[in-house]
Amino acid sequence: RKYSHLRRPPPPLTAMAHLQLAAVAGGGRAGDDMEDVALLGSYDEEMGGAAPAGGGRGGAEEDAEAHVRVTGMTCSACTGAVEAAVSARRGVRRVAVSLLQNRARVVFDPALVKVEDIIEAIEDAGFDAEILPDSAVPQPKSQKTLSAQFRIGGMTCANCVNSVEGILKKQPGIKGAVVALATSLGEVEYDPSTISKDEIVQAIEDAGFEAAFLQSSEQDKILLGLTGIHTERDADILHDILKKMNGLREFAVNTTLSEVEIVFDPEAVGLRSIVDTIEMGSNGRFKAHVQNPYSRGASNDAHEASKMLHLLCSSLFLSIPVFFIRMICPSIPFISTLLLRHCGPFHMGDLVNWILVSIVQFVIGKRFYIAAYRALRHGSTNMDVLVVLGTTASYVYSVCALLYGAFTGFQPPIYFETSAMIITFVLFGKYLEVLAKGKTSDAIKKLVELVPATAILLLKDKEGKYVGEREIDALLVQPGDVLKVLPGSKVPSDGVVVWGTSHINESMITGESAPMPKEVSSVVIGGTINLQGILHIQATKVGSGTVLSQIISLVETAQMSKAPIQKFADYVASIFVPIVITLSILTFSVWFLCGSFGAYPHSWFDGTSNCFVFSLMFSISVVVIACPCALGLATPTAVMVATGIGANHGVLVKGGDALERAQNVNYVIFDKTGTLTQGKAVVTTAKVFSGMDLGDFLTLVASAEGKQ
Template identity: 45%
Template structure:
């Protein structure tokens, strides 16, 4: 099959069609379109725009692509055909969009060309509804358990125009596919806010390049509006969004017409040198929120511990110390002791100030007819606290009532839960480290070459790699990473593309060959012209693929979500039943009186069992185990060069009993490694290693000189 595809591609390159009959390399003269369409179609005069009716857009399904290198080969093959204005291949959705002139090339010929490259292709007759949908992503703050995520997901799916909504608790993100004609991203965020959570927009789903700039030197809102007007006057600008509080400008643009360096120049020229524009720090919004949330939980736990430890000591430890015990048992009013009064005072701020987040979460959940983990915590701790409060007040007003309090139960429960929340949010933060490692594969800086109109080199400068624009010429020195996707216009070298292809052996590159951003230049200097920057780059597509995989729900996770929906009401019911059974058993002598501690009665013992059932049952473990495992699995796989398409693939992996690799070098690093040494002559080991190092350094220099 591969040899047949190779043969057909060679025949097509020589001008033969699929039926092996010769075809002309260029269309006959009568088939040329007239006027501007003819000028644009044959690639001359790009300033002249062809009439839209002369062009056609077709969408093809391409099956078999596994990486951006496959997409690049398909795109290159399509663009070689005559009459192709543009071609874009989406490896994530296995699709190719082609803009072409039907007078020069047909849809069948495009499909045959894709098949000749070695992939299955079919023309897609897109449904108008599906073609008009967008996919946006939101960051949702305040979710604590699976019930919260299910509530948000149900609220989003009830919105008119939403085709599908997925809310992931582990990543605290929502992915919504919606019809922009019926609903907007702002309305989706408002819907999330109405459920009691805060939504932050990550992407709107519109296929566009976007960059955020920080402006310094702007002092008034009028100056910000002047900057906005100056940016909107540039060609290729689609949208400008200004945040006057953070002095941040978000610009959506067409990379074929403009770029971030143009924005910085316009902003600085607008202020006559008073304004300074720089790229906004990466990950500002979500990362700062995550750090702040970790800090809040840590501080809350420390404050809770500060009050809880004395409560624990006075109720569990000091009672066995003779002198201290007598002081704590001293009566204040009637039967109210100093120890009970201290525990009441110390546990109150833990219950109502430090633990107020659980009251807020409970209110939000109950307001929308659902019950989450906060409801369980609030019920359990309030039951223990208010029963203890009743006991204390009864002791203070009655001369014969011996009280028993559970203040240590409520305060210690809140402290332990805050500790668990702190550890949980730390774990969730670490699961996204794989995404950060993928992003770090791209170099931070690049060497930009400037040329005059004749093509002569004027100079070079080091810039931020995010400032690279289309058609820029980038210099890549030996040992450096390629800063963007493009093709070589000068020089020759070997590039390590193992991060994309899995092949450990470096690939030779010379003039005309394509290179991928993030790959490593082994030797030789290359001049690369940028073709894909920003979100269009192969590395950005890999990051999006991993993010989509982490959002996808495994089949077992869907089952867990269904169970957790009824989990909290079931736990409350079981807790009440537990209390009732133990209380009735104690009242009717269902168990020996010796089971009841001396400081309790049957009612208090039953109450303690009921509280234990209510608080110890947590749906978080049920709802977080699977998504966290999926996040860790896909993230670690991506950092090792293995891309996994979601939890369904991971869940099915246990059925695999045979793996076939189609490339040599995939399982090896491509570099020899010394695993053991053996000395056949008496010599000091450190002297032997010095000789080996000297010989290796000399050999490397000789090889380098030979290669040059």
């Protein structure tokens, strides 16, 4: 059994949202101390702004966004096919597909189209698709209204019900409240950015009643990696642990990958509570950790590179003997005699070549046939079609020539090595392409590495006193947690200082090298470095709500955007394959007709060949030379590298359009000193005014510096 499921029907509440989706909302919350509104605004503008009105929808706040990993794309024609297939679905607002990232970003109306429909559309187009979590931790609350259920005790009559309802409706942020005396339940519609569930409980208790939160319409999705899951018995134990937890809506355990995907109510249960419950419920046998989506992406890139390298090595291992049998061995008398020995109607060398090339053509080269079939099935063409045409033409001709020679005695030339070497060289190009794709995301990886891996959580007793501390995964930090930041360590999340004073290096955000003083009530940004004193901070934003996460999101959006010139490249790529095939047929026809009418001397090809084979070789050459087409990769690669290098140096580029227009910039004005300097003294020249050797002097200086 690969998957085991538990599905609980969602509560009868309104405003249910799919967990894999992030609401596309413009602007930021009022009163936020972080200067992140501009970042979010840039992101919304890049994705096209608010969704157009229509279909009875209210605006961009009701649209949702899905991130999909798409595998199988090889050129810009593939990205065009994916965009066309997804855009054809009713309710899809915008689609952006990145060939280099193997990723699609879809903004859609969840009332008209579901994520499953988007996945189905991509798979129908002939590609594999997988939904990606937008973040490894729950998404921040969007500007929407939640519905929550509370158990209310102590009510005895209708006056109690009216009293509770009246008190709740007076609270800021509460849109409506309905209380049922018979079930002792209350359903409250509220704005989570104005009032929290704990404040609602406090308001009810202040009125003289007992209250407890039950569940809300909010839900989040998380992917946890597991250690200690080895057998079906282990999976059953995990099942029982998760079934007993309140707030879990749905989960699926994958025993093969040792993962569990959980849909839960973040208002009812926290992510850290889920991880702790799994560990305590199994008496420490199972360990759960949050799967970082960027690490997962890097792992997928490494796996793809490893897979391509394996194919390349296998193809090379089989192609080298074919090349030697054709080119080198005829010059070695003993081996030549051995290869000319008959094995049935065939020569030994021809038979060995046929076997080896067949493996390269149809086993190693199977991926090209699959990709070409998918493209042709949907009326499009790509580079794989050219590879299949060129190699198949060479292979089929060689097989026909071999069979013809075996049964007639006439030995026409055989070109088995052509198809084998073509596939080997194309695989080599694919391998370099995969490596290039991995390197283009280095900027994102470096930004992610700015966040510390762990955080020190301060533990409280029932009276609110700090009784200890615990080191936790930084991805498990929750809003409201009080964290201890030691000198020299990085701040785990955005927050506010509640105790201590220090100086923090915020150059990664502000560009200012001078450390910023921090005291109680000062705002701190996740990823910045605490230089001196110990600080206690209260986390206010975690996960994708932090400033650093929004910068990462902005860089990702910029890297997925298309420069205006890319539209021209996409158009050329869309007609490139048909043009190449036409030129190939034209080449064959011209050379064949010229040869038939004696326009060129027969001495141009050897006596065992003819003008048909001679012309076919030119035709195959046209197709093969066009295979490693860089039209679909050149522009997006340039955009990704440029935006990535800019991000490393503190310059955020909104997208390909802005990058292309930057060529018209004549002057750049910087608004403050320190932006262009590092603020650190650097030794530029060293001179010794005594008889000491300069190398010995520098050695002493380095030793003294190392003992500081």
